[in-house]
Amino acid sequence: MKLKKLTAELADPFRSLKNSIFARLYFAETISLIGDAFTWVGLALLAYQFDEERSAVILATALTLRVSAFIVFSPFAGILADKIDRKKILYITHFFRMAVVAYLPFIKAEWQIYVLVFLLNVFNAFFTPTYRSVISQIVEKGIYRQAVGLSTATNQLFGVLGPGLAGIMAVWFGARQIFFVDAASFVIAGLLILTLPGSLMRKPAAGEAIKEKPSTGQDLLKGVRLLFGNKLIRFALSIEFVSAIAGAQILVNTVGYIRSGLHQNNQHYGWVMAAFGIGAATAAFVSGAIDKSKSRKASLLIGALMLGLAITGANYVNYGLLLLLWAIAGLGQSLAEIPSETLIGENIAAEEQGKVYGTHFAFSHLWWAIAYPIAGFLGNRLPANNFLYGGILTLLFLLLIFAFLNPLKIKSPVSG
Structure with a gap:
């Protein structure tokens, strides 16, 4: 009986795929995510090829430029998504990303990594908030949480498990050749996006024609106000900062630790990241069943705690135990990050969600812009104890957030 219930809970997110429009959007994003995973593994391996000793610094710099593009441009993307045809934003930015990825195999200098990464993620900053804001418009309210859970789970699965698979493929094809796989995935995903009905990508226009349109600055401020005005969303966003501190350590320093600390190869790096991805995806897929209003604060706190504890001892374990710790860290990251998107979808009016998702995307990546340089510094200066x-730091920030925001006094919404 318990097995039957567990199977039903795991299958629950897939109910959202009965909506054919969401299914096409979902599969387009999934294919794109697989390609993105290859991109970041390729960049990690290229960084190691350019300079083994500075690989953590190179990768941290590239990742910081990535999130910097998100911080600067994603709020404007959210505003744009509330005003014009969202399908147009999706396919234009998607094909520009494809063009940048197609050039990555020909990189010959470190500075080219930085330029192309920044350009790639300028377009990504417009694509992702638009994609997220579209979900609430094209799925029924009854399956919205399942759609968000499935989308987030898949993002976790291929965003983290994907690098593991890409690491294995890099052994067969080489670090540069996997960029061609990425470019091909963009073509397939782009064709799916073009099949979406544009009329469903627009914000509902009822009553808007007679209202005076706010300026871009007013929209930006409103997005910030709506994001931070809800205490539970504000707490969830703060926990995402804790998650970023730990997650950056994993993404920046794992490749160096596997290669130089444990003296293993790219395939071993791939399997470690696969363990992280499996943990993250498992928690994300189950989230549709456990993500109720009363469980969200516990999910956020437990997830952040799991992340901090998992990485603290990573410098002192063998390869087998590292696999286990990274699986636990993956579970923790999903538990710490999933509630935010659901809370926005449930608490923010549909016509305002574009700007709020854009603002959330910017602030959540601001946390990573802070976390990546910290990870790069620790990986470069203290390689023997970087995870410790x-x-x-992760556990210290979690304690400070708990002390200052006191989640026990935050009332959860009745619905959910």
């Missing part, structure tokens, strides 16, 4: 210090 990263874990201590």
Whole structure:
């Protein structure tokens, strides 16, 4: 009986795929995510090829430029998504990303990594908030949480498990050749996006024609006000900062630790990241069943705690135990990050969600812009103890957030 219930809970998110429009959007994003995973593994391996000793710094710089593009441009993307045809935003930015990825195999200098990464993620900053804001418009309210859970789970699965698979493929094809796989995935995903009905990509226009349109600055401020005005969303966003501190350590320093600390190869790096991805995806897929209003604060706190504890001892374990710790860290990251998107979808009016998703995207990546340089510094200066210090920082910030925001006094919404 318990097995039957568990199977039903795992299958629950897939109910959202009965909506054919969401299914096409979902599969387009999934294919794109697989390609993105290949991109970041390729960049990690290229960084190691350019300079083994500075690989953590190169990768941290590239990832910081990535999130910097998100911080600067995603709020404007959210505003744009509330005003014009969202399908147009999706396919234009998607094909520009494809063009940048197609050039990545020909990189010959470190500075080219930085330029192309920044350009790639300028377009990504417009694509992702638009994609997220579209979900609430094209799925029924009864399956919205399942759609968000499935989308987030898939993002976790291929955003983290994908690098593991890409690491294995890099052994067969080489670091540069996997960029061609990425470019091909963009073509397939782009064709799916073009099949979406544009009329469903627009914000509902009822009553808007007679209202005076706010300026871009007013829209930006409103997005910030709506995001931080809800205490539970504000707490969830703060926990995402804790998650970023730990997650950056994993993404930046794992490749160096596997290669130089444990003296293993790219395939071993791939399997470690696969363990992280499996943990993240497992928690994300189950989230549709456990993500109720009363469980969200516990999910956020437990997830952040799991992340901090998992990475703290990573410098002192063998390869087998590292696989287990990264699986636990993956579970923690999903539990710490999933509630935010659901809370926005449930608490923000549909006509305002574009700007709020854009603002959330910017702030959540601001946390990573802070976390990546910290990870790069620890990986470069303290390679023997980088995960220990990263874990201590993670747990310290979690304690401060708990003390100042006091989640026990935050009332959860009745619905959910």
